[in-house]
Amino acid sequence: MFVHVGNSRLELVQGDITAQAIDAIVNAANARLAGGGGVDGAIHRAAGPDLLSETGRLYPQGCATGSAVATTAGRLTAKHVFHAVGPVWRGGGVGEPELLAGVHRCCLRLALEHDCCGIAFPAISTGVYGYPKDLAAETALGATRAFLRTTPAPLLVRFVLFDSGTFGAFARVLESLLD
Ligand code: AR6
Secondary structure, eight states, rough: EEEEETEEEEEESSSSSGGSSSSOOOOOOOTTOOOOOOHHHHHHHOOOOOOHHHHHHOHHHHHOOOOOEEEEESSSSSSSEEEOOOOOOOSSSSSHHHHHHHHHHHHHHHHHHOOOOOOOOOOOTTTTTTOOOHHHHHHHHHEEEEEEEEEESSSSEEEEEEEEEHHHHHHHHOOOOOO
């Protein structure tokens, strides 16, 4: 499923982000950039141990929630990994939507700075961090669409959703944005 936004393409697929042939892959990391489970564990396993050592060497202070930092991608076919720290869901009243939108904008800016043609996002914060999938989809897709509308450089933005429930939530929101 895809739409065109400005000069860019925004698409949704169901699958494993580590298998994507695309310039940049976004990791749903923690603020210590310490590795972990979920998509973070899958990306570090696929990339190999150099990814964790590079991250620790370049960013010993970690990364603030709502922001992202870039490394190379080890054994992945991607060129870059953007380690993005989404918010933990605490009910929605402590700035979670702003932080989730901010982390998407930050990764999109990194993609342009690194001359990427394409970037793949997982559903940041919707696993261990507990963000409701439908609300996360609204914020992630809304922030991405707003960014692409004002970006002249063509970019492929692919959301790679791991399971059918997450894919369905993102697909419903993308359809509603088209109305
Ligand atoms: N490809 C695409 N999506 C995936 C994959 C994969 N291979 N594996 C899982 N997902 P989570 P968070 C989906 O928990 O909520 C880590 O321990 C998953 O189904 O990975 O941002 C970090 O170190 C879900 O929809 O990330 C942090 O401590 C989505 O990815 C913490 O978890 C995000 O789930 C971050 O929590």
